[in-house]
Amino acid sequence: MKVMIIGGVAGGMSAATRLRRLNENAHIVVIERGEHVSFANCGLPYHIGGSIEKREKLLLHTPKSLKDRFELDVRTLTEAVQIDPEAHTVTLKNLRTKETTSETYDKLILSPGASPIRPPLPGIEHALTLRNIPDMDRINAHLDRVQAREAVVIGGGFIGLEMAENLVERGLNVHLVEAGPQVLAPMDPEMAALVQQELVRHGVKLHLNAALQSIEDNGKTVVLNNGVQLAADLIVLAIGVKPETSLAREAGLSLGSRGGILVNDTLQTSHPDVYAVGDAIEKVNLLGEAALVPLAWSANRHGRLVADHISGRSIRTGLHQGTAIAKVFDLAVASTGLNEKQLKNSGKPYQVVHAHPGSHAGYYPGAERLSLKLVFNPQTREIYGAQAVGKDGADKRIDVISTAIKGGILADELSDLELAYAPPFSSAKDPVNMLGYMVENVLEGVPTIQWHEIISGMVLLDVRDPQEYARGHIKGAINIPLNQLRAKHHSLPRGPITAYCQVGQRGYVAARLLGQLGHEVSNLDGGYATLSAARPDLTEVPVV
Numbered sequence: 001m002k003v004m005i006i007g008g009v010a011g012g013m014s015a016a017t018r019l020r021r022l023n024e025n026a027h028i029v030v031i032e033r034g035e036h037v038s039f040a041n042c043g044l045p046y047h048i049g050g051s052i053e054k055r056e057k058l059l060l061h062t063p064k065s066l067k068d069r070f071e072l073d074v075r076t077l078t079e080a081v082q083i084d085p086e087a088h089t090v091t092l093k094n095l096r097t098k099e100t101t102s103e104t105y106d107k108l109i110l111s112p113g114a115s116p117i118r119p120p121l122p123g124i125e126h127a128l129t130l131r132n133i134p135d136m137d138r139i140n141a142h143l144d145r146v147q148a149r150e151a152v153v154i155g156g157g158f159i160g161l162e163m164a165e166n167l168v169e170r171g172l173n174v175h176l177v178e179a180g181p182q183v184l185a186p187m188d189p190e191m192a193a194l195v196q197q198e199l200v201r202h203g204v205k206l207h208l209n210a211a212l213q214s215i216e217d218n219g220k221t222v223v224l225n226n227g228v229q230l231a232a233d234l235i236v237l238a239i240g241v242k243p244e245t246s247l248a249r250e251a252g253l254s255l256g257s258r259g260g261i262l263v264n265d266t267l268q269t270s271h272p273d274v275y276a277v278g279d280a281i282e283k284v285n286l287l288g289e290a291a292l293v294p295l296a297w298s299a300n301r302h303g304r305l306v307a308d309h310i311s312g313r314s315i316r317t318g319l320h321q322g323t324a325i326a327k328v329f330d331l332a333v334a335s336t337g338l339n340e341k342q343l344k345n346s347g348k349p350y351q352v353v354h355a356h357p358g359s360h361a362g363y364y365p366g367a368e369r370l371s372l373k374l375v376f377n378p379q380t381r382e383i384y385g386a387q388a389v390g391k392d393g394a395d396k397r398i399d400v401i402s403t404a405i406k407g408g409i410l411a412d413e414l415s416d417l418e419l420a421y422a423p424p425f426s427s428a429k430d431p432v433n434m435l436g437y438m439v440e441n442v443l444e445g446v447p448t449i450q451w452h453e454i455i456s457g458m459v460l461l462d463v464r465d466p467q468e469y470a471r472g473h474i475k476g477a478i479n480i481p482l483n484q485l486r487a488k489h490h491s492l493p494r495g496p497i498t499a500y501c502q503v504g505q506r507g508y509v510a511a512r513l514l515g516q517l518g519h520e521v522s523n524l525d526g527g528y529a530t531l532s533a534a535r536p537d538l539t540e541v542p543v544v
Contacts, residue, residue, distance in 0.1 A: 007111035008037035011278030014303025033079040049166025083251035085271040112244035114279035123215030127237035148233035155238035156183035179211040190534035243280040256282035277302035283320040334398035337385025351378040353438040354526025356503035357431040359393035364423035376411035411439040447522035451531040472541040500524035
């Protein structure tokens with residue numbers, strides 16, 4: 001059996017090496033139009049920033065090492081220019097010699113990946129992108145050649161933020177331009193606000209609700225659609241990627257509604273002997289909708305699954321949660337599953353809880369605040385998704401919740417998870433357990449209100465200590481500390497009351513207490529910490 005794989009890196013190489021482990025006799029050909037067939041593309045920004053000092057650390061395998069270990073026929077600088085699925089042939093072009101040949105296959109795997117989006121704007125040729133080793137080399141060479149001091153990064157997604165951080169680490173002044181109202185579209189706005197604060201704290205100049213209009217002065221000036229002009233020694237374009245589908249489209253293979261290659265549960269295209277994996281294909285998210293998920297996990301996983309199916313094993317890809325994480329200076333930013341924005345558009349019922357626990361026991365040195373958000377169905381108790389931002393512990397909490405979603409664990413059952421505890425690592429009630437307890441409270445009928453539901457005229461009760469209140473509070477809030485509330489509750493105005501504290505816990509206790517004393521009261525979910533990040537205009541902070 002001859003299997004041809006078009007495209008290396010994560011998906012293609014996972015398929016090739018798994019297939020060899022299952023079938024020593026197969027003839028496996030890997031076609032890669034670039035010079036490097038196996039490299040750590042997620043590490044590219046960190047070599048630019050200097051965290052990964054040696055370039056060769058990013059090069060995982062060479063054609064020779066793959067030949068020696070796996071007996072793979074790897075052909076770099078070779079481009080697949082045409083596929084004939086009926087004839088089972090691929091036309092190949094040697095980019096060194098320009099020679100064109102045709103080869104047959106029994107099974108074909110497409111792993112072409114995705115390419116950076118480059119809008120047709122004036123001067124766009126001066127913007128650099130980062131997708132592979134040559135891109136990284138061009139950015140490094142440009143930085144050295146022009147002795148860059150000013151950089152403009154266009155796009156506030158994961159790559160844009162990683163580039164902004166690493167350019168700051170390299171000593172540049174960085175402007176980050178994002179067309180939307182927030183960075184990191186997979187995060188909800190109150191969680192993205194924490195990331196934006198971190199960017200500003202490290203000197204990044206944010207330009208939200210602003211898009212690239214043109215690049216002028218031979219690549220020295222970035223003009224935004226709001227009239228702002230930014231001087232630039234380096235311009236990095238990171239507004240997203242699109243699936244590489246030209247080969248598939250020209251071969252008559254079906255494309256999906258999102259523009260990716262359409263595959264079934266066994267990763268076969270509309271022609272059963274042609275498979276596709278990785279960033280080029282459409283996945284199905286937790287809503288059952290078509291989605292593009294350009295992440296390393298799915299590319300690696302699909303490569304293995306395709307090899308299994310070709311080898312006669314039973315596979316099924318299932319739904320995609322899109323679990324992701326990024327480092328943004330001192331913070332880790334992670335998410336899994338669906339966000340509130342997606343659920344609002346879907347019309348599905350959902351409820352939200354926010355928590356701001358410590359990363360481990362507060363009495364053990366080094367505990368850092370975590371900000372967590374869980375989205376769930378209050379009727380079925382199904383977990384829809386979660387988000388986490390923090391200096392420590394965000395990764396493992398999102399991984400636990402991602403596993404819970406995959407395993408069908410219900411939102412309130414998070415309190416039942418027996419998670420490892422010792423003071424340096426967690427608390428006796430892990431932050432994930434705490435989310436479960438908060439869900440239980442919601443399901444028991446304790447009224448909560450979200451940060452975006454606070455409006456003028458509400459009766460707001462701040463139950464923090466006076467010193468906390470003085471450092472910043474919601475405009476118009478009454479301050480009665482929790483410990484004095486039993487004695488002073490008669491002084492509260494009639495009508496609905498919204499209680500709040502710093503993170504929501506004391507506000508919950510106040511809501512329980514006042515409810516039993518005859519008041520109509522709700523607790524501000526996530527407390528002042530969530531609201532002040534998302535809506536600083538609603539707060540009063542003393543000028544120091």
